[in-house]
Amino acid sequence: DTAVSQTPKYLVTQMGNDKSIKCEQNLGHDTMYWYKQDSKKFLKIMFSYNNKELIINETVPNRFSPKSPDKAHLNLHINSLELGDSAVYFCASSQATGDLPGTQYFGPGTRLLVL
């Protein structure tokens, strides 16, 4: 009965590779997010989708491409991985109506290490 799930949990890969992280939520929410958390725990939003439409696109290299096939899924594809991409990536979801705006539900994170 996991609310927001991510796969994989750990990802170790070489520089230059292309990888994807998947996220699914079973809360019926209409908005999903990707965050990046660096080694100092600083959390920065990358993207947000509402009903499969991109609504937030922060200053992120275009090697990162989100894709939302439906409201319950938001995937993140990363091309040509660099050392600086090593971080924990969190998926989150929220509901535009009902919950207090700003109430978000986070997945367990994907720990990416680029060697």
Place this chain on the structure above:
Amino acid sequence: GDSVTQMEGPVTLSEEAFLTINCTYTATGYPSLFWYVQYPGEGLQLLLKATKADDKGSNKGFEATYRKETTSFHLEKGSVQVSDSAVYFCAIHYGNNRLAFGKGNQVVVIP
């Protein structure tokens, strides 16, 4: 833009001690304020929230009061337990369901 600032550095304290983590905000208007907690190896969880001046959010023995006059939302707990060891993030909602997070404070509670 809207932002929050948390006190610098980790916090280490003994079990049953009093915990305070400072958070101040900069915002136009009257944003909602939040504390999120991240336990080791997990994602963030909402701990408590407040929507307007003088609101007090509370959960699991933690409290924070929305203070408009000092633009603050300090987190407090009267008697911490080892299980409270985590990273605590202050956050502000600044529209379109966006959250801006503070840098987080690592709290370590020693038995």
